[in-house]
Amino acid sequence: MNGSIIIPIAVLVIIFASVTTIVASYFKLQRHRADAAALAEYRGLAERVTAQQETMSAQLAELGDRVKAVEKLLQSVG
Template identity: 50%
Template sequence: MTGGIIAVVIVLITIGGITASLVSYFRLQRHRADAVAMASYRKLAEQAVHNQRALEERLRELDGRVAAVEQLLRSVG
């Protein structure tokens, strides 16, 4: 009877180890997928910042042009 109990314990320990390994593996895969998603979000955020800076620059340029046109209209009128 003792040999049977030892065999069951060994099988349970083996199954527990395999289960823990599988859980760790899939957790690692999920973490890697999250890291890839975060990298693409970071790239998107950097692109949005770049686009916003370009837009601000363009708006400053247009602001200067509008000011020049306003000054021209004041000098004519």
């Protein structure tokens, strides 16, 4: 009698553990997908910021050249 009760309980415990593992894995996968989407968004943002920094650097270099030209003009006049 005692052995006939243990087997169904063991089967139920195994089924419950399996369902719990599947549900936990599903939510972990969903969290991973959300993290991957956020990471892709941050990567795009970083690329845009890098492009803008390069543009600003080029503009600053051009401005520096213009300032040098104006200084040279002022020195030649003065």
